[in-house]
Amino acid sequence: MEKSAIRDPGFYLMIAIGLAALFIGPLVVDMFTIMQVTQYVVLSVFALSLGYIWGFGGILSFGQAAFFGLGAYTFAVASINIGETTIPLILSFLLPAAFGAALGYFMFYGKLSDVYLGVVTMVVTLIFWKLANHTAGPEYVIGKARLGGFNGIPSIPTLNIPGEPDAWLDPAQLFQVFMAILIAVYVGLRLLIASDFGRVSIGIRENETRASLLGYDVRKHKVIVFSIGSGIAGLAGAMWATYQSFIDPNAFGMEMSAKALVWVMAGGVGTLVGPILGVILLQWLTLKLGMMELLNSFVVLGAIMMALVLALPKGMVPTLRGWALTGWTLARRGRGAARAKKPGEEGGAG
């Protein structure tokens, strides 16, 4: 975990896969699939925001959707008013980050316990959701943008080339830009985690008391981590808004926060690849299960969440890594020893 990103081959492999998808994807895959994958890319950015603060800052937020929604609404309102999308995209990072810092100030300087943190983050999301739903009346207007309450905000502009408000991106280009954002967020987070700041975060995650006994200001540090995570979630929200060209209060919904948690849990807390794999696997699974008319998405999501906590608390990537490691050690030991044991007994060791 503390392995420096620069020396980790997996880091370059991920970048290579990302770049390959970015450049080759649109050439070989049909448009419908590209648009489908674009959705996964957006949600991956969202998943990374939680994967970072939870896995590398020890902050479990039950309300990541608050920042996702805030970013989405910021982008919608700003882009409709400004008529271009570059500044709104930046704002959709900055505003949620600032709000995250303010909320973080109350939570971390108040030294709230984990349970209280969970409850507060969840309730904040809930209230955003209620407020957003409440803005249906014509009096809720920001500049040219009507908030629309539960009806949402329609006709949100697609991204345009910076400086050229009329040069909209086509779906393939949008996919490429989003992929580039995902790669940038991933690389940025990996470097951040490998930096001294990131190492201190990991230290705080491991032992807050020791971190403060070494002279690190735990509260300030957590506020910064939380704020960065909030900004990234906001950015994902903006991407979501422009991808759908529509946004409604469900961006603030419980389901959105829960999904982020499930992706990270499924993929594994304490990795960055995990949350991305979690998105791909679970979105695909929900799609398949959703097709069976019998179940609705709440049942699927809830069941998966409970199953993960009870059966696979570490998540996929760390579990597989553990299996691989024990398998490898056993295999080595087996080869070195009398080779009496059959292979295949190793699987159960994880």
Added chain:
Amino acid sequence: MDYFIVVALEMVRAVAWLVLLSAGLAIIFGMMRVINFAHGEFLMLGGYTVVTSTHAGVNEAVAILILAPLSVGLFGIIVERLVIRRLYGRILDSLLATWGLSMLMIGGVTLIFGNTVEGIASPFGGMAIGAYQVPIYNFVLIGFAALVLFGVWVVLKFTRAGLIARATMQNPAMAEALGVRTSWVYMATFGIGSGVTGLAGGLIAPVTGVVPTMGVNFVGQAFITVITGGAAVITGTLSSATLLGTISQATTFLAGPVYGDAALLLVALVLLRLLPQGITGRIFKRSL
């Protein structure tokens, strides 16, 4: 004059409302330090018990006062045995698991009953205070809120079960050493907490109607009340419900119900910044 009586009554009703919504949660939190994230859905389950059984011809009072707490209490015991118990000492995991449960319940009830509001007629009708009309049912809610708190107090203070519960609350390891089966205590606590929540769900059903997602409307208030109150069940719930209920009702009068909730959270955040373990973490420390 009449107006002030009506306003004061509304304030008391708001406090009672918060007490009812959060008492069951507070019982569980006070004892086990676990927040049941499916609390809203436990309320919903209580509501559905009342609606379905009255539609089946059961007397309303029986449905609300007996069936709702019993069925939800039983459900709580099952949940404790199957889920919560496996996660002792893993508090964050129990939050995640109960949140999963919450969604499972919303989804499950939607599958069975569909996503429509069902209701029963509000009993008793209204009463005139001067020129104003006040639902008599408000007095019922206030009465039951008081009764619930009083009941918890009597149980904790005067019964053997209450003594065991208080001992476990103070020091689980010591209680265990003295022969208390803490695992049973926790099961009973979760069951009773759920039962109280079921009762609350039943009591609010005539006012709000029931729908699978109704829990979402109440958990925010319940959670804030409990964490603001802190670990002491009675004084915590009562003090925070009084404070928050008054403030949110005042805000609601001035700006509307949505902002009432937002005001609630803001006050709670400021309060928690000053008293991170809730009101009873600093003040009324040794209370029940």
Added chain:
Amino acid sequence: MTEVEGYKILRTRGLTMQFGGVTAVDNVDLDLNDGELRCLLGPNGAGKSTFFKCLTGQLTPTRGEITFKDQPITGWNTHDIVNLGVGIKTQVPNLFNGVSVYENVRLASRRKHMPAMAREIAEKMMEKCGISHLARREVGLLAHGQRQLVELAMVLAEEPSLILLDEPAAGMTGDERDRLAQLVLEAARGSAVIVVEHDMQFIRQIAKFVTVFNRGAIFREAMIDDIMRDRAVQEIYLGKQANAAA
């Protein structure tokens, strides 16, 4: 009381810590000279660890004042006190369990120094404490004695002007303990040190001036030899046996 005169790096006046009805630290006036090595003795529950927690801001004392380097630090945040130059090894080692020994020590040295220097200091301290061979091991998997040494290396890597060591010898083998004694004596050449310890063999190796705590209050302050001969001190230590015999 003491004939050693000089700059007082640490001074507490009327320091009191109460939990409910229990007074864990009772009206303690303690002076520590710059560069002094002080041993703190006392039976379990005498309030030594609580005293340390007050000094490092982990607890806010009920009453009294703490002055460190002429600054009134009562009620300060832990990290602010630490950054003034206090390093503490806690009774139960507080370590970053999920990461390597090296990373632990480096996080300590990095607080004051740029990366290259931090690395050098971390390596030097690990060598000093004899844990260089464990550098890449995960701290959570080490034996108790080794963990103690890791924490000690971290405290030394902070280069504090006041070092607080709470039962540093617990869980150590004889060799480890001898090394520890050397380390403490060496550290005391550059910093003021307060050591809480029960291991009398260890105390004899390092102690000169000793403060004895009992029931949260200072019971005696004297040179170690006088303390060892003091009947009353023996009695509070052996309280139960003495009572049983009486």
